[in-house]
Amino acid sequence: MSKRPEPPIAPSAEAPRRAADRIRDTAAELFYREGIRAIGVEEIVNRAGVTKPSLYRAFESKDELAADYLRDYDRRFFLSFEAPAADHPGDPKGQLLAYLEILSVRASSDGYRGCGLTNAVIEYPDRDHPAHQVAVDSKRALRERLREMCRGMGARDPDELADGLLLLLEGSYVSGQTFGEGGPARALGAAARRLIDASL
Amino acid sequence: MSKRPEPPIAPSAEAPRRAADRIRDTAAELFYREGIRAIGVEEIVNRAGVTKPSLYRAFESKDELAADYLRDYDRRFFLSFEAPAADHPGDPKGQLLAYLEILSVRASSDGYRGCGLTNAVIEYPDRDHPAHQVAVDSKRALRERLREMCRGMGARDPDELADGLLLLLEGSYVSGQTFGEGGPARALGAAARRLIDASL
């Protein structure tokens, strides 16, 4: 193999990236901030500086674009969920609390828009909708991960504790939007700590 | 005042009630089950068996109809929130747990659609939207009511406990939709109990 084609110029870098990528980024931003139903494809392509056919060449439909956005959101979510764990090796409780502490701050500050996946379930209650399915799958995975961590903590009833913590998590996501600065999510850390300690 | 007009025939009863009332009922049902953005005015009037002009004679706009729906939802919510308290006079903890027990069952059974007010905040993140405002006001009142109850319990930090409980509540609303039957809301009672007991 003498010289492989080598992607056009810079695969990353700045400049006019592929239309599909610009659409993905713009859609992610708009869907998250305003809601999926609130944003039309017209606005996405306008803000992305592309045209509608480009969108429909890369994505089957708006619904599929939304599902794609959520799949990506899911990936980034679990990255940020696991990231703080690095500072607490072999300490599931410390790992979880580290994430919760970060969330607590974000979710009780102004302009917070909650979890894109949770929001999607509410926007699309229909179980058959692609966006709904992606979001629910992600939440099931989160529940399982929490159970795992609770087992690691040595909880008396790990599944029950995991569910309690999941309620606190989801509560923080939605309350963050409702109350903004100084909202109830600021109590997330303390509540989680108490709940965990009372369950070991 | 000899005899005041006296409402037409039966203020309640069956039969062809006023168009505005039929619209209200139908909109409440559809908005709650499918979401506000998902339902068009056309569908509301069709299902209510009335016509569009009737809707716009009784309501300024769809947004105002939505706000009206939420105001009514708020009223009925606080009724159902306070109702179970009757069995536990002078016992704030028992009162709250009684409601939570009921919610726990409903929110972990199939087809649950959460809290209409919470859903509205997510559907309309714009603070200026009438629906958003009604919902946020209602949630603020709920937070205040919870603080009151936590003071009544003699909590060390009533505001913090109230926020923790609010997170559990909101978490149940949204998780109910995500997980359906057997969802994490079934752990609501146990979690609340532990949180309260660890905060007195």
Place this chain on the structure above:
DNA sequence: TGACAATGTTACCGATCGGTACGTACCCTG
């Protein structure tokens, strides 16, 4: 009977919705 309020009927508005048929500029390869 006659007046009034409430509702229905029909037809329409401009804007926006999600989605597409079709033409064109570009770049790599031969």
Place this chain on the structure above:
DNA sequence: CAGGGTACGTACCGATCGGTAACATTGTCA
């Protein structure tokens, strides 16, 4: 330089959105 694919834009589609104008019909009360 020819050809062909890739990537994109122009212009448009029918359907539905929220909302309204003008007028006919009904039921209730005085």
